[in-house]
Amino acid sequence: MKLSTRVGLVVIAVLVLAVTGAAVARLAWPSVEQPLAFNHRLHIVELGNTCTDCHLYAESGVRATIPNVEVCSFCHEEAQTDSPAEAALLEFVQAGEPIPWKKVYWVPEHVYFSHRRHTTIAGIECAECHGVMEEKEQPVSRREVPLTMEGCMDCHDEKGASNDCLLCHR
Amino acid sequence: MTGAAAAPTLEEDPVAALAEGVLDGSRPLEALFVVDCDPLHTSPAGGLLREALDRIPLVVSMTPFRDETAAAAGFVLPSPVFLEAWQATTTPAGVPFSVLGLGEPVVDPPLFDTRHPADVLLELARHLGGNSAAALPWEGYDAYLKHRLEGLAVSGQGAVISSSFEESWVHYMEERGWRFSKRRDTDDFYRELAEQAAWWNPVRGTGNWERLFRTPSGRFEFYSQNLARRLQRLGAGSDAEAFSRGAASLGLAAPVDEACLPHFEPPSGEGEGDLWLSVFRPITARGRLGIASPMVLEMFGYPFLDGWRTWAEIAPETAHELHLEDGDEVQVRSERGEVEAVVMIRPGTSPGIVHLPAGLGHREHVGAAGGIGANPLDLVADVRDPLSGAWSPNATRVTLRLLRRRDHGGPPPAHGGHG
Amino acid sequence: MARWGMVIDLDRCNGCGGCMAACHKENNLAAVGADETVGMDRAFHWLKILPEVSGSGAEAEVRHVPHMCVQCDNPPCIRVCPVHATYLGEEGIVGQVYSRCIGCRYCMAACPYNAKVFNWYEPEWPGDLKKAANPDVSLRPKGVVEKCTFCHHRVVRAREEARAAGRPIADGEVTTACAETCPTKAITFGDLDDPDSRVRRLSRSSRAFRPHADLGTEPKVFYLAKKE
Numbered sequence: 064m065k066l067s068t069r070v071g072l073v074v075i076a077v078l079v080l081a082v083t084g085a086a087v088a089r090l091a092w093p094s095v096e097q098p099l100a101f102n103h104r105l106h107i108v109e110l111g112n113t114c115t116d117c118h119l120y121a122e123s124g125v126r127a128t129i130p131n132v133e134v135c136s137f138c139h140e141e142a143q144t145d146s147p148a149e150a151a152l153l154e155f156v157q158a159g160e161p162i163p164w165k166k167v168y169w170v171p172e173h174v175y176f177s178h179r180r181h182t183t184i185a186g187i188e189c190a191e192c193h194g195v196m197e198e199k200e201q202p203v204s205r206r207e208v209p210l211t212m213e214g215c216m217d218c219h220d221e222k223g224a225s226n227d228c229l230l231c232h233r
Numbered sequence: 234m235t236g237a238a239a240a241p242t243l244e245e246d247p248v249a250a251l252a253e254g255v256l257d258g259s260r261p262l263e264a265l266f267v268v269d270c271d272p273l274h275t276s277p278a279g280g281l282l283r284e285a286l287d288r289i290p291l292v293v294s295m296t297p298f299r300d301e302t303a304a305a306a307g308f309v310l311p312s313p314v315f316l317e318a319w320q321a322t323t324t325p326a327g328v329p330f331s332v333l334g335l336g337e338p339v340v341d342p343p344l345f346d347t348r349h350p351a352d353v354l355l356e357l358a359r360h361l362g363g364n365s366a367a368a369l370p371w372e373g374y375d376a377y378l379k380h381r382l383e384g385l386a387v388s389g390q391g392a393v394i395s396s397s398f399e400e401s402w403v404h405y406m407e408e409r410g411w412r413f414s415k416r417r418d419t420d421d422f423y424r425e426l427a428e429q430a431a432w433w434n435p436v437r438g439t440g441n442w443e444r445l446f447r448t449p450s451g452r453f454e455f456y457s458q459n460l461a462r463r464l465q466r467l468g469a470g471s472d473a474e475a476f477s478r479g480a481a482s483l484g485l486a487a488p489v490d491e492a493c494l495p496h497f498e499p500p501s502g503e504g505e506g507d508l509w510l511s512v513f514r515p516i517t518a519r520g521r522l523g524i525a526s527p528m529v530l531e532m533f534g535y536p537f538l539d540g541w542r543t544w545a546e547i548a549p550e551t552a553h554e555l556h557l558e559d560g561d562e563v564q565v566r567s568e569r570g571e572v573e574a575v576v577m578i579r580p581g582t583s584p585g586i587v588h589l590p591a592g593l594g595h596r597e598h599v600g601a602a603g604g605i606g607a608n609p610l611d612l613v614a615d616v617r618d619p620l621s622g623a624w625s626p627n628a629t630r631v632t633l634r635l636l637r638r639r640d641h642g643g644p645p646p647a648h649g650g651h652g
Numbered sequence: 653m654a655r656w657g658m659v660i661d662l663d664r665c666n667g668c669g670g671c672m673a674a675c676h677k678e679n680n681l682a683a684v685g686a687d688e689t690v691g692m693d694r695a696f697h698w699l700k701i702l703p704e705v706s707g708s709g710a711e712a713e714v715r716h717v718p719h720m721c722v723q724c725d726n727p728p729c730i731r732v733c734p735v736h737a738t739y740l741g742e743e744g745i746v747g748q749v750y751s752r753c754i755g756c757r758y759c760m761a762a763c764p765y766n767a768k769v770f771n772w773y774e775p776e777w778p779g780d781l782k783k784a785a786n787p788d789v790s791l792r793p794k795g796v797v798e799k800c801t802f803c804h805h806r807v808v809r810a811r812e813e814a815r816a817a818g819r820p821i822a823d824g825e826v827t828t829a830c831a832e833t834c835p836t837k838a839i840t841f842g843d844l845d846d847p848d849s850r851v852r853r854l855s856r857s858s859r860a861f862r863p864h865a866d867l868g869t870e871p872k873v874f875y876l877a878k879k880e
Contacts, residue, residue: 344780516668516669517669517673526781527683527685527778527781528673528676528677528681528683529673530683530686531676531683531684531685531689531695531696531697532669532672532673532676532697535669535672535697535700535701536667536669536701536703536716540686540689540690540695541685541686541689541690542686542690549708550709579714580705580707580708580709580712580714581705581710581712581713581714601683601778605686
């Protein structure tokens, strides 16, 4: 094998590793198993709910919320279908026990993130960071879109928002 | 030390009078309710009161904090802090017109299992029945407040402060020129007041001059009418001679003419020691919440960047005389006791005086403040101000003794000790 | 773009300490406790009030100088930071990124104003105090340096409100916790580049001076004091 070929192969190998590494890193967010088989598509597309009907404070607060029995029981006080998923939910509702959802999206403690600033003020769609939920029939078990500092900064650059460190690290 | 033998005073120190009355049997008490204060810690007569509490069968402390008085009480009924309760305040001293503030509880229900002292007393009255129940018929503290505000609502005077300045201004103009007497519905008034938090009446109503000018001359008199009347009564009469007799019987040092004006009454303190003690309360130690929080403890002595301990402010001249330096640890001793403090040399302070801050030295664990620093009131001698009867916090002789030099331990150098 | 600055009128300051308390509360400063404060001279404040005495005896005059990070335009601290944890922001605020800080304390040594403090131990929040923390400001871990941020989070919040209402930030709309609390209105905060701002006018007063201006640090905190 010629030296140039060998160098070429090494370069290719490095590239492949880098690309797959990045892909793996993207997928490497731990996949979790949710306690209930929640169907986003059903709730959004077929029943016509919007994100903030259940994820309260996503437009008005610093932190958005993951709906729990208090919110679910607005509609699900009694069985409305014969779905086993709903039956499982009703067990929680009737017992008054919180559903042990596993958190999928979070930012580290040293990052300040305000939902209101991004949704209401900047007008960014939920899907940009959380993926297209209209198509999801299975519960969210991993991040649809990776949350990385690089991603945040790229988006800030694109949208002309400041990348001053103190904005997020305070 | 019982103060019964002390020189006569015009007024009585309320804490000392209560304690002395109990101790000498002249005013036996069956029950004492201590509401939202800690006299064992904040009064120089706290030591007397501590003795007296043992002779009162029922002592109840209503306080948000586990303070010294609560620790000595038979029952502690936890009360809410100011953010958790209705509160009303009236015109503070120095404001030349009437204002009234009404505060709604912002944390409702309270974080902990507490009850407002007024609610407790109202319920006690209900259970007592008879006259007590008839005199205190309100269901709760807010109902009582509403009742007290009824007169204000009906009178139509003043205005609830509104978010738009104009509204108040128009009302102000109305008050000056055109007079509309607006009788207001009490419920509406109360609701509006609770929302806007304050009422004011920038113009003093005319027509009650008789009440305002109850002076002998019927004009402005620039001395204390109250003191003059009391001194006359003491001299058993109602003329100038009775006044002089009264003033003389108290042994006032000030000329008679000055007795009813703000004046300097030199302390009559006796005892050993070549320095005067001056106790002051720093801004960080005022209020009930303050000293319980570690944050405030940290800035207790903020002008010196040094919290968490009691300091002794002395003038550079005094420090020079006593061979003391900034940061030296000293013992301040009076006839009544001794405390430890750190020397802080303050230019501008009068020589010959030791200033000690009050606020620390809690015997009980009040927030983070338990066992930190010293309470200089422990030093204060039983010398009463002839007029107010207050334990004079500036009439105590003390000595300073060096305990430790700053930065290095070991025995103090031979020339360092004094007194 | 704004260039934030502050003017402190020393003839108005009476040394009450309100600014200090407000700063502690606003910025979640932990209490480090008696052992460190007293025993080791590690008093932990972003804003201190320094007494300044002139004259002696009965003629002594005491002046109180509220003192915090002066937000230099040419900050010595950022040059020595090996990890770019402290930097000069685009609006002139010297930032300290806690998650980057490795706790070497070079910046503290470089700062001629002694404006930075170090978390020697894990800050403690006894009882319910953590619940009372300002959610806009983080709770710092141990081993990082911190300092006054000119209440940067308030600037961000004001800009957010202005943007939501579709208008520029008005003069006086952003103010720091210390300035807001000051009962004598000794502290003024604002945009030094805004030709109509109060802070700009005051900073050009004949009474104005900057602390250690001779060092070339270009501080953005100005003091006002009567001329001798």
